[in-house]
Amino acid sequence: MIRIDGSKGEGGGQVLRTSLALSLVTGKPFQMVNIRAGRSKPGLLRQHLTAVKAAAAVGEAELEGAELHSKELTFRPKALQSGDYHFAVGTAGSATLVLQTVLPALMTASGPSTLVLEGGTHNPAAPPFDFLTKAYLPLVRRMGPGVEATLEKHGFFPAGGGKFEVLMQPAPLKPLHLLERGNVVRRQATAMIAQVPYDVAKRELETVGKKLGWLAEERRVEELKRSAGPGNVVWLEVESEHVTEVFTGFGERGVRAEDIAEAVAEEAQVYLEAGVPVGEHLADQLMLLLALARGGSFRTLPLDGHAQTQIETFAHFLDVKVSVEEVSPQVREVEVGKRG
Amino acid sequence: MAKTRTRETVVLGMLGTTLDAGRGPRRWEKWRPTVGLCQQEDLLVHRMELLALPGHAELVQAVVEDIAQVSPETRVRTTELNIRNPWDLEETYGALLDYAKAYPFHPEHEDYLVHITTGTHIVQISMFLLVESRHIPGRLVQTSPPQGVRDQGRPGIHAIIDLDLSKYDTLARRFEQEQREGLSFLKAGIDTLNPAFNRLIERIEQVATSSRAPLLLTGPTGAGKSQLAKRIYQLKKTRRHVSGPFVDINCATLRGDGAMSALFGHVKGAFTGAVGDRPGLLRQANGGVLFLDEIGELGADEQAMLLRALEDKRFLPVGSDKEAESDFQLIAGTNRDLQAEVERGRFREDLLARINLWTFRLPPLCERTEDIPPNLLYELDQASRALETRVTMNKEAQEHFLRFATSPEARWSGNFRDLNAAVLRMATLAPGGRITREGVDEEIERLRAAWAKSGPSRQTPAVDLVVEVLGDERAEALDRFDRAQLAEVLAVCRQARTLSDAGRALFAQSRAQKKSINDADRLRKYLTRFGLSWADVAVRGATAVE
Numbered sequence: 001m002i003r004i005d006g007s008k009g010e011g012g013g014q015v016l017r018t019s020l021a022l023s024l025v026t027g028k029p030f031q032m033v034n035i036r037a038g039r040s041k042p043g044l045l046r047q048h049l050t051a052v053k054a055a056a057a058v059g060e061a062e063l064e065g066a067e068l069h070s071k072e073l074t075f076r077p078k079a080l081q082s083g084d085y086h087f088a089v090g091t092a093g094s095a096t097l098v099l100q101t102v103l104p105a106l107m108t109a110s111g112p113s114t115l116v117l118e119g120g121t122h123n124p125a126a127p128p129f130d131f132l133t134k135a136y137l138p139l140v141r142r143m144g145p146g147v148e149a150t151l152e153k154h155g156f157f158p159a160g161g162g163k164f165e166v167l168m169q170p171a172p173l174k175p176l177h178l179l180e181r182g183n184v185v186r187r188q189a190t191a192m193i194a195q196v197p198y199d200v201a202k203r204e205l206e207t208v209g210k211k212l213g214w215l216a217e218e219r220r221v222e223e224l225k226r227s228a229g230p231g232n233v234v235w236l237e238v239e240s241e242h243v244t245e246v247f248t249g250f251g252e253r254g255v256r257a258e259d260i261a262e263a264v265a266e267e268a269q270v271y272l273e274a275g276v277p278v279g280e281h282l283a284d285q286l287m288l289l290l291a292l293a294r295g296g297s298f299r300t301l302p303l304d305g306h307a308q309t310q311i312e313t314f315a316h317f318l319d320v321k322v323s324v325e326e327v328s329p330q331v332r333e334v335e336v337g338k339r340g
Numbered sequence: 341m342a343k344t345r346t347r348e349t350v351v352l353g354m355l356g357t358t359l360d361a362g363r364g365p366r367r368w369e370k371w372r373p374t375v376g377l378c379q380q381e382d383l384l385v386h387r388m389e390l391l392a393l394p395g396h397a398e399l400v401q402a403v404v405e406d407i408a409q410v411s412p413e414t415r416v417r418t419t420e421l422n423i424r425n426p427w428d429l430e431e432t433y434g435a436l437l438d439y440a441k442a443y444p445f446h447p448e449h450e451d452y453l454v455h456i457t458t459g460t461h462i463v464q465i466s467m468f469l470l471v472e473s474r475h476i477p478g479r480l481v482q483t484s485p486p487q488g489v490r491d492q493g494r495p496g497i498h499a500i501i502d503l504d505l506s507k508y509d510t511l512a513r514r515f516e517q518e519q520r521e522g523l524s525f526l527k528a529g530i531d532t533l534n535p536a537f538n539r540l541i542e543r544i545e546q547v548a549t550s551s552r553a554p555l556l557l558t559g560p561t562g563a564g565k566s567q568l569a570k571r572i573y574q575l576k577k578t579r580r581h582v583s584g585p586f587v588d589i590n591c592a593t594l595r596g597d598g599a600m601s602a603l604f605g606h607v608k609g610a611f612t613g614a615v616g617d618r619p620g621l622l623r624q625a626n627g628g629v630l631f632l633d634e635i636g637e638l639g640a641d642e643q644a645m646l647l648r649a650l651e652d653k654r655f656l657p658v659g660s661d662k663e664a665e666s667d668f669q670l671i672a673g674t675n676r677d678l679q680a681e682v683e684r685g686r687f688r689e690d691l692l693a694r695i696n697l698w699t700f701r702l703p704p705l706c707e708r709t710e711d712i713p714p715n716l717l718y719e720l721d722q723a724s725r726a727l728e729t730r731v732t733m734n735k736e737a738q739e740h741f742l743r744f745a746t747s748p749e750a751r752w753s754g755n756f757r758d759l760n761a762a763v764l765r766m767a768t769l770a771p772g773g774r775i776t777r778e779g780v781d782e783e784i785e786r787l788r789a790a791w792a793k794s795g796p797s798r799q800t801p802a803v804d805l806v807v808e809v810l811g812d813e814r815a816e817a818l819d820r821f822d823r824a825q826l827a828e829v830l831a832v833c834r835q836a837r838t839l840s841d842a843g844r845a846l847f848a849q850s851r852a853q854k855k856s857i858n859d860a861d862r863l864r865k866y867l868t869r870f871g872l873s874w875a876d877v878a879v880r881g882a883t884a885v886e
Contacts, residue, residue: 045381046413067346068384088412090379118412158379158494159368161409195365228409229368253369254488 002030002316006071007037009309013048017101018288018310020055020075022317024105025292027059029076030316036071043069047094051101054087058102082109082170089119090160094126099166100285104292106168107145113168121155121162122192122233124250127281129154129164130190130235131246135282138244139178143293144171154194157250159229175295178286179333181277182241187218191261193251194224194231200257204234204249207261212236212269234261236268243277274330276300283334284310290336291320297335299327348386348450351377351481352443354467355392356458360403367406371485371496373457374403378411379495385453388416391439393423426460433466440475452478453500472503479503519545522579526571530718534708540700547698548572549579554650554670554695556635558678559702562755565673568702569631572671576629582669584628587621591637599642601658604649610659620657622649625668635695636676636687647691670695705752705759712745715756719763724773731767733775741780744787748835749845751791762787788848805830809877810870826870829863833877839863 004019016032023030036042044052044067052066052073059077066073085102089095095117106113121129127136133149140147146169155162189208191201198221205219224231232251237244249264251257271279278286278300284307290296291314303324311322321339324332353374360374361367378385388407392400404416423435445452454471456464470476480501486494506512522545523538532538547555555572557565566588573586594602601610605620622630632638638646649655650670654663672695681687705712716738724731733741744750745759752758766775766783806827807815815823829846836842843859844851851859867877 041382046384047381049384068382090409090411090413159365159406159409227365230365 001074002028004030004032004313004316005034006032007034009312010305011038011309012036013045013051013097014284014306015309015313016044016048016073017051017097018313019316020051020101021104021288022313023061023075024055024059024077024080024102025108026317027077027080028317029061029074031072031074033072035073041069043071044073046090047097050087050089051098054085054098055101057085057087058105080105080109082106082111082113082168084114084116086116087118089117094123095119095121095155095162095164096123096129096132097126099132100127103140103147103166103168104288107140107147107170107173108292109168109170112170113166115166115168116163117166118163119155119160120157121151121153121164122231122250123157124252127285128233128235128246128248129162130233130237131248131281134237134244135246136285139176139282139286140289143173143176143289145169145173146171154192154224154227154231156194156227156229156231156233159227159231161228173289173293175293175336176286176290176298177296178243178277178298180242180299181275182243184238184240184272186237186239187212187214188237188239189214189219189234190222190237191219191234192222192224192232194227194229196230196232196251198223200232200251201234203257204232204251204261207258208234208236208265211262211265212272232257232260234264236264238268238272240277245271245277245279245282247271247279270301270330274301276331280304283307287311287322287334287336288314290334291318291322293336294318294320294338295336297333299331299333301330302332303334349384349453350387350389350450350478351385351453351455352389352467352476352478353377353391353455353457354459354463355390355396355400355403357393357396357399359458361399362402367402372403372406373483373496374455375406375410376495377455377457377481377483377498378407378414380498383498385411385414387450388414389443390416390418391421391436392418393426394420427462429462429466432460432462433469436463436466436470437475440470443476445477447477452476453481454478455481455483457481457483522549522575525575525578526568528567528571528718530711530714532708532714533710534703537703537708537711540702544568544572544700545575548575549581551698552581552669553697554672556678556696556699557671557673557702558699559675560704560753560755561675562757563675563702563704564756565702566631566633567756569629569633569671569673573629573631576669582628584626584668585624586629586631587625587668588631588633589621590633591642592634594638594642599639600645603642604645604655604657605660605664606658607660610657614659618657620664622655622666622668623664626666628668629671630668631671631673633673634675635672636674636678636681640688643688643691647688647694650691650694705755706750709746712759713742715759716742716745716763719760720767722760723763723767726764727767727773729773731763731770731773731775733766733780734777737775737777737780740777741783744780744784747845748832748837748841749848750787753791758787758790785852788852792849805834809872829866830877833863833874836878839874839878 006015009015016035019030019032035044049066049068055061056063058081060079060081061075061077064074087098089098099117129151137147137149149164149166152163189205191204193201201221208214209219233248235246235248237246247264247268249260251260276299278298280301283300286298287307287310314320314322319339321337323335327333356373360372362370362372400418404418407414407416421435421439423432426432454467454476456467471478471480481498482501483496483498485496523541526541526545557568559565570586576582601618603621605618605623606614608614608617645655653667654665657664678687678692682689682692720731720733762783766779767773770779806823809830832845833842836845840860843863846863847859867873
């Protein structure tokens with residue numbers, strides 16, 4: 001059985017979610033020890049448990065240690081089942097993180113699936129729904145599987161109450177090479193507000209405009225009338241010839257709208273200046289897709305601990321080799337191939 | 341694989357009509373304890389038992405819906421409690437008690453948390469009491485609002501409070517330490533070995549530190565009743581269970597007219613010679629402990645007034661028409677069988693019933709021979725203090741003394757008083773405070789002589805040993821003269837470990853005068869006259885005493 005030390009690398013929930021995803025795809029059971037051992041609340045928290053339970057449903061897995069605070073988990077998938085799934089996640093976890101855990105397996109399952117996810121769609125520390133639909137899923141489609149996601153209702157932290165549906169038409173994953181971004185063809189800054197003063201959105205967009213020089217027609221306010229709770233998200237979409245990237249900032253009480261917009265604009269600026277196609281968050285997800293396709297390459301920004309942890313986790317399940325080459329101080333080239 | 345059922349977490353909590361309230365989307369920016377408790381990342385509530393007062397259906401509905409949204413894993417069950425005034429303790433506690441009593445608790449599969457952040461303070465107090473009294477077999481959970489501006493609108497934090505304080509290691513260690521100190525204190529620091537006595541002291545420590553009910557200490561004179569009473573008081577004082585003084589009196593000294601006045605006081609001019617007010621011992625003991633030794637000696641009038649004072653904390657001083665008050669804890673001592681005194685009409689049955697809720701019998705020293713060595717060391721220490729010189733006893737002298745002191749011959753009829761006197765005498769007579777073998781020999785003789793005067797038998801046999809050993813017929817056939825002698829010899833044999841021990845006890849005087857050299861042989865010959873051997877008269881199946 002594959003044995004993974006959950007405290008290694010970034011030592012948090014990501015190594016768990018990646019392991020669950022890979023175990024579902026490969027059918028290989030694993031045991032994880034020292035789950036989140038170094039964290040202030042070690043062991044499985046509710047959001048992790050939610051991901052484990054969802055993965056177990058998709059893979060008809062047997063579980064041991066799937067309890068709150070548990071530091072050891074054994075996950076034995078029996079059979080990958082495509083079909084209709086409904087996961088109510090609540091706000092203690094993020095529905096998008098649950099989706100990322102089960103989606104890779106359903107891409108290669110024997111039949112199509114429909115997933116309905118309820119809970120948080122725009123939680124801090126999780127990829128927001130707009131990142132999924134605009135940046136991540138187009139790459140999935142390009143590698144083979146057909147996938148569509150429709151948002152029915154936004155769910156912000158802490159109220160949750162969001163809902164979206166994902167249709168998955170599986171197909172074998174083809175390698176993807178994404179070394180060039182091409183020209184930027186469209187830029188869009190969106191300040192989304194739900195039961196939050198309009199002024200917040202206005203100030204966010206002004207900040208983005210000032211910092212990045214984006215024009216008025218490239219900035220828009222999206223005001224939600226029927227979300228379950230209040231929320232504010234500002235996201236920047238950079239559509240280029242070969243890829244679309246999305247950068248997101250979450251409004252928080254006690255933090256000025258300008259500061260939130262400033263931080264997300266800074267992130268986009270670093271990406272734009274480096275000239276790479278893939279940003280930091282997309283890199284982690286794309287690497288997993290290439291590993292499953294057993295081939296591909298892309299250029300991105302210098303990798304952080306999360307990416308390193310991803311690479312180490314692949315080695316437990318897959319016969320792939322991931323190499324990272326420094327092209328320039330701000331550019332890395334990641335190449336995924338078969339091992340040996 | 342057999343899937344083990346995981347334990348479910350069930351929260352019982354009262355809807356907070358203010359804290360849990362909130363309308364419109366802005367309610368999510370407000371800390372709402374009941375909803376927040378279901379949003380904790382490290383707590384999964386499987387079931388929420390939401391209790392509500394009448395007239396809050398709309399709020400209940402809103403909270404139920406919000407919980408469903410933030411925590412789909414949580415099932416909410418609502419119960420309306422018929423409490424009209426949630427600030428009324430009697431009504432509120434009563435309603436919650438009824439709820440708890442009717443609730444089907446399954447502590448074997450479910451963990452119960454009682455949320456005490458919401459509800460009126462009276463609701464919170466009632467919930468606390470129900471958990472503390474184990475009517476609800478759970479722990480308390482407290483939620484608190486988010487700290488800091490950035491966490492506003494977040495669910496806040498929770499803390500689980502287990503009222504079983506023994507589960508907190510450092511506290512448990514402190515309690516243990518405190519209890520050990522208490523036990524040691526009650527035993528005057530003497531490391532007693534007698535298991536029955538040590539158990540008794542443990543029980544006394546428990547009662548003394550948790551009850552204000554009267555204590556009754558029984559046991560023969562000199563067994564240490566007044567010493568113990570004083571130490572119980574000091575322990576209670578250290579633990580702050582009493583604030584007043586320790587007042588003690590031997591009721592045997594309270595005879596005649598002065599008794600009432602000494603106990604209950606009098607007013608000026610109550611009787612000839614009553615030149616001023618006298619508070620009396622009961623009033624002096626207010627807030628403290630009153631030790632009435634030899635309570636069986638109290639007269640009928642005093643018994644009646646004492647009963648009144650115990651039941652109502654009020655009594656009438658002599659000559660006064662105004663009742664006095666005093667709140668004291670009573671410790672009573674007696675060497676009499678008070679039940680027998682009741683039967684003889686000499687002690688009030690209702691008073692006995694009032695004072696013998698906690699009865700502790702202090703065993704005589706001869707039942708605790710293993711405690712004689714540590715008590716000897718204690719007495720030597722006491723003697724050193726009394727004589728202001730270091731009193732020592734060499735090993736040989738100590739062994740010699742202990743051999744005698746623990747033998748059946750040593751009757752210790754005055755118990756610790758005898759031991760204390762013996763050591764004090766030896767110490768006083770010892771040159772330079774060093775007690776020698778010779779000094780011990782002298783003391784042994786003094787003790788023997790003293791005990792010989794106070795009557796022959798150490799314990800009145802409950803059964804007729806002569807009949808038991810010889811049978812009815814042969815016993816009947818004996819002369820009264822022989823029978824009386826044989827009875828005493830048999831009683832000594834029963835107490836003795838060996839034939840030689842019994843011989844030494846029976847012929848102690850001859851032995852002291854060196855008239856007899858073989859006590860055992862002399863005894864064996866005496867028994868043979870009745871057709872008896874040692875085996876016939878010794879304790880069956882045992883060669884050692886107790």
